[in-house]
Amino acid sequence: MDLGIAGKTALVCGASKGLGYGCAEALVREGVNVVIVARGAEALEAAAKTLAQSAASGAFVKHVAADITTEAGRAAVFALGHDFDIVVTNAGGPPPGDFRNWDREAWIKAVDANMLTPIELIKATVDGMARRGFGRIVNITSSSVKSPIDILGLSNGARSGLTGFVAGVARTPIAAQGVTINNLLPGSFDTDRLKGTMAGAAQKSGQDFDTVWEARKKNIPAKRFGTPAEFGAICAFLCSMQAGYMTGQNVLADGGAYPGTY
Numbered sequence: 603m604d605l606g607i608a609g610k611t612a613l614v615c616g617a618s619k620g621l622g623y624g625c626a627e628a629l630v631r632e633g634v635n636v637v638i639v640a641r642g643a644e645a646l647e648a649a650a651k652t653l654a655q656s657a658a659s660g661a662f663v664k665h666v667a668a669d670i671t672t673e674a675g676r677a678a679v680f681a682l683g684h685d686f687d688i689v690v691t692n693a694g695g696p697p698p699g700d701f702r703n704w705d706r707e708a709w710i711k712a713v714d715a716n717m718l719t720p721i722e723l724i725k726a727t728v729d730g731m732a733r734r735g736f737g738r739i740v741n742i743t744s745s746s747v748k749s750p751i752d753i754l755g756l757s758n759g760a761r762s763g764l765t766g767f768v769a770g771v772a773r774t775p776i777a778a779q780g781v782t783i784n785n786l787l788p789g790s791f792d793t794d795r796l797k798g799t800m801a802g803a804a805q806k807s808g809q810d811f812d813t814v815w816e817a818r819k820k821n822i823p824a825k826r827f828g829t830p831a832e833f834g835a836i837c838a839f840l841c842s843m844q845a846g847y848m849t850g851q852n853v854l855a856d857g858g859a860y861p862g863t864y
């Protein structure tokens with residue numbers, strides 16, 4: 603299916619690997635120009651080179667090594683001077699732990715990364731999108747918004763704040779100006795982040811990594827983890843012309859793990 607977005611320009615955050623990379627790859631394959639962001643310059647540059655090889659003809663890939671959760675990081679991105687038609691917001695998730703140990707600083711960091719940064723990126727781009735009559739914003743959040751994970755309280759809380767904000771702003775007049783804002787909720791995807799979380803769980807329970815990894819799969823109806831490419835394909839669809847009537851939604855991709863009917 604031609605998604606009708608060739609020649610558009612996208613900002614994809616947290617995209618040197620994992621889910622953000624999957625989104626960037628699916629977009630460049632559609633002929634979308636992509637600016638990718640991550641903090642580690644070396645991995646980012648390598649990712650940009652690989653992406654450029656998958657890019658449909660004419661599409662460019664640029665990269666900005668920056669911490670997207672900082673004002674300076676976002677300024678470095680906007681200094682490129684692009685009018686972004688598509689924005690995929692993403693940054694690392696907050697660490698697991700016990701809420702009794704989280705002080706104000708831990709909460710502010712989580713809220714900054716997983717709520718205020720996407721809001722700042724929306725604020726910086728949405729009016730331009732509306733003026734040009736087309737815009738797609740996809741926030742990578744988490745299945746924890748629908749089905750909280752006890753040790754990820756910082757994520758449950760900060761991402762729920764973003765979800766509430768998006769539900770409101772997506773339905774403002776920008777909805778009639780060609781701009782959609784949706785959240786894409788990953789369940790368990792095979793990325794370094796998941797491996798890190800599983801390694802922590804293994805250490806805590808005294809089991810080896812492979813035992814914990816395989817046990818986690820068994821709890822998912824699909825009996826496997828998702829791939830960044832599958833996630834990217836859903837993201838690209840949400841950015842497509844065809845998805846223009848879909849806004850303010852929370853789209854779950856979790857192999858059936860969420861047990862609810864709705």
Ligand SMILES: NC(=O)c1ccc[n+]([C@@H]2O[C@H](COP(=O)([O-])OP(=O)(O)OC[C@H]3O[C@@H](n4cnc5c(N)ncnc54)[C@H](OP(=O)(O)O)[C@@H]3O)[C@@H](O)[C@H]2O)c1
Nearest residue numbers: 616618619620621640641642670694695744790791793795
């Ligand atoms: N994988 C899953 O199963 C899963 C499930 C639920 C939710 N999520 C959430 O989905 C998001 C992406 O997860 P992932 O699995 O793709 O993680 P990942 O494999 O660890 O990749 C994270 C990417 O984001 C970049 N990044 C992290 N912090 C950043 C920052 N402050 N500024 C710019 N770039 C940043 C990383 O590069 P640098 O470190 O070099 O900056 C990397 O490119 C996270 O918020 C995660 O919590 C993932």
